[in-house]
Amino acid sequence: MAEVSCDVVVVGLGPGGEALVARLAAAGLDVVAVEKELVGGECPYWGCIPSKMLIRAANALAETRRVDRLAGKATVTPDFGLVARRIREEATDDWDDTVAADRITDAGARLVRGHGRLDGDRRVVVGDDVFVASAGVVLNTGTAAAVPPVHGLADTPFWTNREALEAEAAPASMIVIGGGSIGVELAQAFARFGTEVTVLEVGPRILAVEEPETSELIAGVFEAEGIGVHAGITIDAVAHDGEVFHVTCGQVTFEAERLLVAAGRKPRIDDVGLDTVGVEPGRHLTVDDSMQVTPGLWAIGDIVGRGAFTHVSMYQSERAARSILGEPLGEYDTSLPRVTFTDPEVGGVGLTEQQARDRGISVRIGSTDLAASSRGFVHGPGNEGLIKIVIDEDAGVVVGANCVGTTGGETVSALAFAVRAQIPVETLRNTIYAYPTFWRAIESAL
Numbered sequence: 001m002a003e004v005s006c007d008v009v010v011v012g013l014g015p016g017g018e019a020l021v022a023r024l025a026a027a028g029l030d031v032v033a034v035e036k037e038l039v040g041g042e043c044p045y046w047g048c049i050p051s052k053m054l055i056r057a058a059n060a061l062a063e064t065r066r067v068d069r070l071a072g073k074a075t076v077t078p079d080f081g082l083v084a085r086r087i088r089e090e091a092t093d094d095w096d097d098t099v100a101a102d103r104i105t106d107a108g109a110r111l112v113r114g115h116g117r118l119d120g121d122r123r124v125v126v127g128d129d130v131f132v133a134s135a136g137v138v139l140n141t142g143t144a145a146a147v148p149p150v151h152g153l154a155d156t157p158f159w160t161n162r163e164a165l166e167a168e169a170a171p172a173s174m175i176v177i178g179g180g181s182i183g184v185e186l187a188q189a190f191a192r193f194g195t196e197v198t199v200l201e202v203g204p205r206i207l208a209v210e211e212p213e214t215s216e217l218i219a220g221v222f223e224a225e226g227i228g229v230h231a232g233i234t235i236d237a238v239a240h241d242g243e244v245f246h247v248t249c250g251q252v253t254f255e256a257e258r259l260l261v262a263a264g265r266k267p268r269i270d271d272v273g274l275d276t277v278g279v280e281p282g283r284h285l286t287v288d289d290s291m292q293v294t295p296g297l298w299a300i301g302d303i304v305g306r307g308a309f310t311h312v313s314m315y316q317s318e319r320a321a322r323s324i325l326g327e328p329l330g331e332y333d334t335s336l337p338r339v340t341f342t343d344p345e346v347g348g349v350g351l352t353e354q355q356a357r358d359r360g361i362s363v364r365i366g367s368t369d370l371a372a373s374s375r376g377f378v379h380g381p382g383n384e385g386l387i388k389i390v391i392d393e394d395a396g397v398v399v400g401a402n403c404v405g406t407t408g409g410e411t412v413s414a415l416a417f418a419v420r421a422q423i424p425v426e427t428l429r430n431t432i433y434a435y436p437t438f439w440r441a442i443e444s445a446l
């Protein structure tokens with residue numbers, strides 16, 4: 001086995017790993033970047049970007065259908081082929097990462113294709129080579145779709161996010177297992193293209209990481225759009241008869257042309273040689289605020305379990321870079337802004353009411369119905385929404401919020417800054433909110 005020296009090895013090039021390689025190479029380090037699939041990871045090829053492109057198209061259909069109630073007559077004939085082509089040609093280069101790979105080598109780093117595995121302290125094996133990194137190794141190996149242990153499921157040709165976002169046509173019908181972010185985003189997008197969609201969620205409600213009021217509102221919107229939402233159900237068995245999926249839940253069997261499994265993600269940390277450095281992972285890897293697992297080993301992105309989002313991976317990438325380069329870090333931002341891109345969008349930041357109560361915080365809630373706001377009234381069709389603000393009464397600051405609405409993902413940004421910067425509630429109340437914006441409803445909630 002050939003030994004190759006370098007300063008840093010980055011194993012897995014998700015969004016954070018890709019950025020880290022460029023950052024460290026620009027700082028003059030000799031960086032080896034290891035990737036076994038596509039440079040950039042899940043987000044650009046099977047995650048954020050193609051799903052948001054699909055959602056953009058689906059929302060255009062939905063908005064056009066609202067013309068009848070606002071401005072005249074519009075006939076909409078969905079053509080999934082258009083968005084499939086956009087995803088293939090504009091978003092993913094037909095799932096070809098040449099451009100991203102060139103960015104790595106143009107930055108002065110070495111790109112090594114293959115499966116990277118730790119082989120003791122600061123050593124990574126890829127194929128016949130062992131890379132010896134003087135400064136250390138960064139893991140950014142991400143997650144894969146988790147397949148729940150449902151009887152029969154593994155033997156069927158189910159879809160994960162990958163097949164769904166590579167699809168050339170919208171199926172006539174689709175069952176979605178899981179009502180988390182992936183499940184609800186794709187359920188609504190396909191439904192708007194004409195797919196008859198049923199969401200099956202084992203938990204008591206969809207979008208369970210957000211406020212119960214948010215889950216209820218989105219479930220109501222889904223039902224109004226004809227999407228079946230079944231929460232609190234147990235899937236006993238799945239079968240495929242060559243044409244149709246049969247999903248059995250007690251006495252009821254749901255049938256559909258396609259089955260999308262969106263039941264959570266599994267960190268890819270089983271096969272990266274953690275045992276060779278004495279690290280026993282739990283569900284995720286435990287890191288300190290500099291993203292270090294042990295001296296000389298860093299981890300960033302979904303595998304760390306501090307939020308499975310591209311913006312988190314990128315944030316942690318910069319922290320790992322500073323740690324490796326000996327630059328000051330600052331405190332870790334725990335505010336965790338997030339957006340689920342349903343229509344209405346679900347913006348979230350910080351703690352939910354229940355999470356705040358569980359931490360013993362003296363909670364006060366402010367909330368408002370967005371449809372009843374001036375802007376919501378003007379907006380009319382598609383104005384469903386709410387703002388719910390969780391306040392730490394003793395500290396006089398906002399500790400969390402949900403902003404659901406047509407611009408919920410943007411509206412939440414104001415409250416994201418409030419949480420991050422601990423802006424006093426009194427200052428937020430003594431602020432002018434432009435009329436008639438959706439974010440002016442923050443004042444009503446307060």
Ligand SMILES: Cc1cc2nc3c(=O)[nH]c(=O)nc-3n(C[C@H](O)[C@H](O)[C@H](O)COP(=O)(O)OP(=O)(O)OC[C@H]3O[C@@H](n4cnc5c(N)ncnc54)[C@H](O)[C@@H]3O)c2cc1C
Pocket residue numbers: 011012013014015016017034035036037038039040041042043046047048049051052114115116117140141142143161182268271272300301302303308309310311312313341
């Ligand atoms: C359908 C969908 C929609 C999403 N939408 C959003 C969104 O709108 N906004 C948002 O913020 N997040 C979204 N996410 C989540 C987002 O995609 C991830 O949080 C993001 O990709 C960050 O992941 P990561 O950096 O941990 O690595 P990943 O993107 O998972 O990439 C890890 C890389 O490591 C490689 N790898 C793994 N093991 C090895 C190994 N041993 N050797 C070499 N290479 C290896 C993999 O091939 C992969 O390329 C979405 C996810 C999905 C699935």
Ligand SMILES: NC(=O)c1ccc[n+]([C@@H]2O[C@H](COP(=O)([O-])OP(=O)(O)OC[C@H]3O[C@@H](n4cnc5c(N)ncnc54)[C@H](O)[C@@H]3O)[C@@H](O)[C@H]2O)c1
Pocket residue numbers: 148150177178179180181182183185200201202203206207208235262263264265307308309338339340341
């Ligand atoms: N807009 C965004 O930022 C965005 C979009 C998509 C995904 N993501 C990220 O990707 C992560 C993974 O998304 P996800 O939706 O796969 O996971 P998730 O953990 O958010 O949701 C999975 C859901 O599946 C349910 N489930 C699990 N097993 C089941 C079973 N056997 N039957 C029925 N339901 C079952 C769970 O109860 C849960 O509600 C998200 O948590 C998020 O961090 C982000």
